[in-house]
Amino acid sequence: MGVLPAQSFVKFFVLFLLVGESLANKGKLSVSYYDSTCPQADELVYQAVRKAAMGDQKVPARLLRMFFHDCFIRGCDGSVLLDGNGTEKTAPPNLSLGAFDVIDAAKAKVEDACPRTVSCADILAMAARDAVVLSGGPQWKVLKGRKDGRVSIAEETKELPPPNSTVTKLIQSFAKRGLSVGDLVVLSGAHTLGVSSCTSFSSRINTGNVDPAMDSKFATKLQGECSMLNAASGNTVFLDATAVKFDNNYYKRLTRGKGVLTSDQDLYNDARTRELVNLYGRHKGLFFSEFAASMVRMGNIGVKGEDGEVSLNCRVVN
Ligand code: HEM
Incomplete structure (x- = not known):
C-alpha cells in the first residue's frame, strides 16, 4: 500500500474528526450548548x-x-x-x-x-x-x-400514565423511559402545583363509595368542589392546598390521605414508595435537590440530535 500524500491525509483526518463529532453530538446535551450561538x-x-x-x-x-x-x-x-x-x-x-x-x-x-x-x-x-x-x-x-x-x-x-394508575403501573411507565422508582416519587411532587379536573378522580369520591384510601373529610370537601354548584370553577380542584407555591406540602398531605389522584395517594399506600414520601414530607431541601436532579434526567429522555430540526414556529414542522 502506497503512502498517502500529506494533503489527502489531512483531508482524511478532518473527515474522520467531523464524522466522529457528529456521531458524538447525536442527542448529546450540554449546559453550554448555546454559549456561543445564543448566550441570552x-x-x-x-x-x-x-x-x-x-x-x-x-x-x-x-x-x-x-x-x-x-x-x-x-x-x-x-x-x-x-x-x-x-x-x-x-x-x-x-x-x-x-x-x-x-x-x-x-x-x-x-x-x-x-x-x-x-x-x-x-x-x-x-x-x-x-x-x-x-x-x-x-x-x-x-x-x-x-x-x-x-x-x-x-x-x-x-x-401517558392515567390518573387511576397504581404504583406498579407507574413504576413500569417510568422504567420504560429509564427513570427509577425514586424519579417517580420525586417527580410526582410536581403536583405541589396546579389543578386537576374533577373527572380525573371522580371515581374516588362517589357518595357512599368513597375510596377508603382518601380521608373522609377531604372526600366531602372534594365532592362539594366538584358539584354542579361549583361548575363556575371549571370543575377543577387544587392538587395541593398550596397550589401556586412549590413546596413539599404535597407529600405531607399524602401521609394524611389527602392525595387527589389515585396515582398520588398510592405512592403513600404502597410499601415500595412510602418511605420516600415520608422522607420528602420531612425534608424540603432534600425534595428540592432531588427534584432538580430528576428533572434533568427526565429532560434526557429520547433526545433527538441531527435527526431533528430547529423548528422556526413551535406549532409547525419546517
Ligand atoms: C406519575 C404519573 C402522573 C400522573 C398519573 C399524572 C396525572 C395528572 C393529572 C390527571 C393531572 C390533572 C389533569 C386534569 O385533570 O386537568 C395532572 C396535573 C398536573 N401534573 Fe401530573 N401526572 C403525573 C406526573 C407528573 C409529572 C412527572 C409532572 C411534572 C414533572 C406533572 C406535572 C403536573 C402538573 C404541574 C399538573 C397541574 C397542571 C395544571 O394546573 O394545569 N405530573 N397530572
Missing part, C-alpha cells in the same frame, strides 16, 4: 415565562406539566407543541394542557435575538425550570441541544 437564550425564556406568570397564576403549573407530557411521548422533542389534525395536542390527556402561547412568546423573542438556533424542545425545558423557580422551587442548569421532532401522533398519548 436562558434569560429571554425566563423573561417571557415571568411576564406570563405575573398575568396568570395558572401558567407555571401548565408549563411544568407540558414538559412532562412532551418528554414521555417520543422523548423531549417538542412534539406536544405541534398543531394539526391528530397531533398529540388533540388527544384527551392533553386537552387540559395550556400555556402554549407562552412558548410561542418565548420562541419569538429567541428567534429575534438568534434566528434558527434554539429548538422549541429546549425552550420548553427552560420554561419548565423557570416555572418551578418562579413558584419558589429549586433552580437547576438546563442541559440543551435537543432538536425538534417532526412527528406527533395523538394515539401515542395513550402511553
